[in-house]
Amino acid sequence: MSIAGGRTWNCKAIHGFRETEKSRWSEASRAILQRVQAAAFTPGQTLLSPVHVLDLEPRGYIKPHVDSIKFCGATIAGLSLLSPSVMRLVHTQEPGEWLELLLEPGSLYILRGSARYDFSHEILRDEESFFGERRVPRGRRISVICRSLPEGMGPGEQGQPPPAC
Ligand SMILES: O=C(O)CCC(=O)C(=O)O
Numbered sequence: 001m002s003i004a005g006g007r008t009w010n011c012k013a014i015h016g017f018r019e020t021e022k023s024r025w026s027e028a029s030r031a032i033l034q035r036v037q038a039a040a041f042t043p044g045q046t047l048l049s050p051v052h053v054l055d056l057e058p059r060g061y062i063k064p065h066v067d068s069i070k071f072c073g074a075t076i077a078g079l080s081l082l083s084p085s086v087m088r089l090v091h092t093q094e095p096g097e098w099l100e101l102l103l104e105p106g107s108l109y110i111l112r113g114s115a116r117y118d119f120s121h122e123i124l125r126d127e128e129s130f131f132g133e134r135r136v137p138r139g140r141r142i143s144v145i146c147r148s149l150p151e152g153m154g155p156g157e158q159g160q161p162p163p164a165c
């Protein structure tokens, strides 16, 4: 399955989804992407292009993973749209060290530093979607994800496999 013209990546971490890579945006969307990029990236970082758009169905979820360092650099910035969701970060060496983020529609999360490399990230499935005591019912969720390229990789050398695999 793919969104208009998109390429489907077969990824084990993500369930109940379709996705695409998008390089053409309306002027209004470009302005939003520029704000995201100004907030999340330093001028020295080259961005993976095009932008990754992920459409998770209400029953869809993302299992814990660390984006591949082969294809994704030091920063991941995700704009979370439509349904609220809970993102959980768990330390890969110390599973008792974890935190959860409530991603309200329109919120932006930025994974960099330790959060990028030392913690896995996941989006909880509807049955487990709680933020503390608060139930966060899941509906369709769309995320728009900007990533930096691995250090030293030029725009022409971008790898093809999905960062989550
Ligand atoms: O949907 C998101 O916000 C995160 C997606 C993700 O983790 C990935 O594509 O690697």
Ligand SMILES: [Fe+2]
Binding pocket: 065, 066, 067, 121, 163, 164
């Ligand atoms: Fe990821």
